[in-house]
Amino acid sequence: MIVPNDPYLPLSIDQQLLDALVNITSQRELESLAVSFVESITKLTNASTASIYLLCGELGHVSAKIVASNNPYEPAGAYISSLESRNELRECIDTQNSISVDLKNAQRTVYPILEKNNVTGLLVCEHVHKDLIQHDKIIMSLSSIYANQHSLLNYQQRDGLTGLYNRVALQNWLSKALKIDSAKDRRADAEIPVGCFAIFDIDYFKRINDSQGHLYGDEVLVIFAEIMRESFRYNDQLFRYGGEEFVAVLSETDLDTALTVLERFRTTISQHNFSRLNQVTVTIGVTEIVPRLDAGTLIEHADQALYYGKNHGRNQVNAYEWLKQGHILQSTSESPHNFKLF
Numbered sequence: 491m492i493v494p495n496d497p498y499l500p501l502s503i504d505q506q507l508l509d510a511l512v513n514i515t516s517q518r519e520l521e522s523l524a525v526s527f528v529e530s531i532t533k534l535t536n537a538s539t540a541s542i543y544l545l546c547g548e549l550g551h552v553s554a555k556i557v558a559s560n561n562p563y564e565p566a567g568a569y570i571s572s573l574e575s576r577n578e579l580r581e582c583i584d585t586q587n588s589i590s591v592d593l594k595n596a597q598r599t600v601y602p603i604l605e606k607n608n609v610t611g612l613l614v615c616e617h618v619h620k621d622l623i624q625h626d627k628i629i630m631s632l633s634s635i636y637a638n639q640h641s642l643l644n645y646q647q648r649d650g651l652t653g654l655y656n657r658v659a660l661q662n663w664l665s666k667a668l669k670i671d672s673a674k675d676r677r678a679d680a681e682i683p684v685g686c687f688a689i690f691d692i693d694y695f696k697r698i699n700d701s702q703g704h705l706y707g708d709e710v711l712v713i714f715a716e717i718m719r720e721s722f723r724y725n726d727q728l729f730r731y732g733g734e735e736f737v738a739v740l741s742e743t744d745l746d747t748a749l750t751v752l753e754r755f756r757t758t759i760s761q762h763n764f765s766r767l768n769q770v771t772v773t774i775g776v777t778e779i780v781p782r783l784d785a786g787t788l789i790e791h792a793d794q795a796l797y798y799g800k801n802h803g804r805n806q807v808n809a810y811e812w813l814k815q816g817h818i819l820q821s822t823s824e825s826p827h828n829f830k831l832f
């Protein structure tokens with residue numbers, strides 16, 4: 491209980507809050523920001539569990555990714571593939587207000603995380619009733635601070651033209667997915683592919699710029715990125731790697747499936763009606779993401795498959811592993827072109 495005349499108690503409460511703010515605002519990565527936010531909510535409001543969901547899917551927010559949680563049933567990295575099955579989540583998104591649900595011994599509340607008046611995420615926490623009543627306002631204010639920081643960090647990782655993740659984000663992703671770990675090379679599971687990595691390069695893009703102008707070239711890049719968003723799954727990650735080069739990370743996808751998806755995408759692009767052009771085509775190189783590999787080797791593998799396609803007629807998808815098995819590709823040291831990594 492707060493004693494109004496005690497000059498020290500309010501100070502100690504403020505200090506805890508300030509410490510939490512310092513911690514939240516010192517984070518420079520989206521994941522560690524979410525972890526810091528969950529820790530602060532738990533510590534400051536006695537929440538028994540707290541989780542942050544990041545909404546995915548461009549239209550209608552159909553799914554969510556758990557970015558941080560101390561609820562053992564909601565591990566970070568997991569996806570909630572359909573929000574429709576949980577009314578309180580849907581209602582919170584639609585009304586942009588917090589929604590509470592009574593549980594047996596506690597209360598679960600879903601708070602909207604709002605960026606520029608859009609719900610981009612949800613904070614889901616559980617409290618025993620009396621704790622929640624005391625802390626509702628703190629949670630809402632902290633959620634706004636989290637949203638501000640999230641929007642700042644997210645902006646730094648996005649490409650200004652297409653809105654896809656940029657090269658900095660790709661670098662972050664690579665350093666996490668292929669962590670340099672001295673024990674890793676000895677682990678058997680470092681050999682098991684965790685997905686596929688594809689590089690896309692639009693064919694003869696220079697001609698598009700030269701014939702239609704740079705601005706129209708930009709429009710082609712924006713449309714290309716939109717078709718990418720529509721063509722890949724919500725848990726695949728899409729990046730603009732450079733000028734007219736893009737990357738897709740297809741999580742938990744084997745090579746055969748990746749080839750089917752990429753081939754479908756290639757066809758969609760080649761059949762899309764770009765108003766001022768007869769046809770735009772793309773050449774794609776794909777390779778398996780094997781955790782043992784370093785980032786440079788992974789990119790080089792996809793790049794070799796891409797350049798094989800460029801040299802054999804363009805408008806096609808090739809997999810590094812298939813070309814390697816057929817002894818079509820040279821060894822890595824004889825890579826077709828030298829590139830600088832970041």
Ligand code: GH3
Binds near residue numbers: 800
């Ligand atoms: P290839 O089929 O071999 O890939 O031929 P290409 O013409 O696509 O390849 P190249 O790499 O020679 O040309 C890429 C061009 O992309 C050159 C550059 O002017 C253009 N470019 C790079 N960034 C942008 C951008 O942001 N906007 C526009 N409009 N053009 C860009």
Ligand code: MG
Binds near residue numbers: 691692734735
């Ligand atoms: Mg290029």
Ligand code: MG
Binds near residue numbers: 691692693694696734
């Ligand atoms: Mg090109």
